[in-house]
Amino acid sequence: AIRDELEAADEASNVDAFGLFLLAKTYKSLGQRKEARETCLRSIKMYEYNWSAWQLLESCVDAVRQPGDMLAFELAGTGWVRHAFMAQLLVEQPGAGDQDFAVHHRVVEQLFPQSRFVVGLRAVRRYSVREFEEAARIFGQLQQSDPYAxxxxxxxxxxxxxxxxxxxxxxxxxxxxxxxxxxxxxxxxxxxxxxxxxxxxxxxxxxxxxxxxxxxxxxxxxxxxxxxxxxxxxxxxxxxxxxxxxxxERDYRAWYGLGQTYEMLNMAHYACNYYMRAAALRPYDSRMWCALGSCYESSGQNKQAVESYRRALLGTAENEAIAIARLAHLHEDAGERTKAAYYYQLLVEHAIKNGGALSTGDGNGLGTGVGSSVYGGGQQDELAGACLFLAAFEHERGNGQVAQRYLSQVVDGASSGGASQLRVEEAKAMMRAIADQ
Structure with a gap:
């Protein structure tokens, strides 16, 4: 009845921005989200300073946004309220959303630099991109400035x-x-x-x-x-x-949790489906893609696993080494040695870049040994395996000197516990074989 009355008033052009807002809320409560979103946009265009309408609009956003959605939101208003809404909408979007968030947040921050809402958005953004120390610092400032909130x-x-x-x-x-x-x-x-x-x-x-x-x-x-x-x-x-x-349904953490749960239950098909939902919501979060890749691997879908790990390399850097290592192994298992060598070399370069297992001792980035790594023991052994593969690969191509340098990394790292004894013995055997030729 309420919807019918409001729709009749709307058809007669006898409803203002707040009437349209009530109609949008009615649509939302009836599950008509598309109609709610469209009506909400109309209400905002008539009067853009109704923050409740913007909040209702946010609740109507699809889990995976359509390309035209963001443009529609951008055109909904012209003032600072639009920028506040866009900043809130983008605050948990990593990767490509970082610059967009900064643009909108900067506009509101210049107007209301001490606003708890504005400062809170900055803190949540640091949390979203996993800069925990900075996020905790900002939240500490908020707590001091408003201890009763x-x-x-x-x-x-x-x-x-x-x-x-x-x-x-x-x-x-x-x-x-x-x-x-x-x-x-x-x-x-x-x-x-x-x-x-x-x-x-x-x-x-x-x-x-x-x-x-x-x-x-x-x-x-x-x-x-x-x-x-x-x-x-x-x-x-x-x-x-x-x-x-x-x-x-936009909560990627819940979808990711469902994926983990079904993976624990050895139900890989369901787990992959839920990980895909999480990855769709966080397309630049490497954790989502690595989880999906691992799930595909466990179910024998190596082609899809490779695609997932490659997608992980386009996102956040925190799981980059995991994705590179898995890609190297998958290509090695498939007999694609050139591709495997490419990713093993990337793994070595990643270790150098992050102060890890290999130093920049010479022009090839080979130096003090696998054992000098700040990586954990398992990762150090992974890097030793990468060096062994690269040594064999270079030896096959007639680059014996380069192969010897890779093998030296494994042997030199033994004293500091970088590589397992099995890896070290394998490296020594390869060094002797190369020297005898």
Whole structure:
């Protein structure tokens, strides 16, 4: 009835921007998201300073945006409110979205440099691109400037959790509890604190309490799914993650969690599907593509695995070494030695660039040995394997001197525990074979 009355008024051109906003809310509540989005845009074009309309528009955005969507949003308004909306819409978009976010955020920041909303966006952006130290610093400033605010405290606690800063997370939990024990954000912060202490049942209890206070509190559903994964309760984890995507299908963490859960259940087909959903939402996040590649590998779909790992190299750098190593192995297993050598060489160069296993001791970037790596032991052994493959590859091409240098890396690294004894013995045997020729 409400929809019919508003539609009749709209057809008679007897409705203002706020009437259109109410009609858009009605469409949204009835599940007519396309109509809600279009009506919301009309309302904003008539009066762009209704922030509730912008928030409703954000909730109507498709999980994977259509190419024309962003242009429509850009044209919805002309003032600073449009820039605030676009900054909020792009705040968790990594990769290509970084410059776009900065453009819109800068406009609002120049107008309201001390605004909690504006500073909070900057903090969330640092968190989104995994610059945790900087994000924690900004959140600390927000806490000092407005000690009685609980908004964004759940994200602050996520950052401290990832940093494993139990002391500061405990302080934050105590402060939030003192301010208001019955806020969902408070329950989320306390749940994260217990999770960091490996008290997973207590953590689940607080996440459930948060959901009793707000059944659509997305963070609690997702974090509770993570806890059930830790407790090896896969059925409960799936239920929690499914609730999360029902609340907001744009939550890549929940899709990723579903992928992990089904991978634990050895249901690779389902896991790949959910990882693909996560990767579609975070196309420049290498973690999504590496997880998808690993899942394809485990199910024997090596061609798709190669495509996924290559896609990972276009994204964030944190899993770059993993993607390069897997690509090298996949090409080696397929008998594509030239391609394998290319990726093994990339792995060596990555180690040099990141202060890892190989130094820049000469023009070929070969120096002090695999054992000098700041990589972990498994990665050092991986690099030793790369050197052995490259040595054999160069020897086949008649480059004995280059092959010897690669082998020397493995042998020289033995004293500092860089390569396994098996790798070292293999390198010595190859050195003797090359010398005898």
């Amino acid at each position: 609980l908004e964004l405290s759940d994200i602050h606690s996520n950052i401290l959790y990832v940093m494993e800063d139990r002391a500061r997370l405990g302080e934050l939990a105590h402060r939030c509890a003192a301010l208001d024990r019955f806020r969902p954000e408070t329950c989320c912060v306390i749940g994260n604190y217990y999770s960091l202490r490996r008290e997973h049942e207590k953590a689940v209890g607080y996440f459930q309490r948060a959901l009793q206070l707000d059944g659509k509190y997305l963070a609690a559903w997702t974090l509770m799914g993570h806890e059930f994964i830790e407790m090896k309760n896969t059925a409960a984890a799936v239920d929690a993650y499914r609730h999360a995507v029902e609340v907001d």
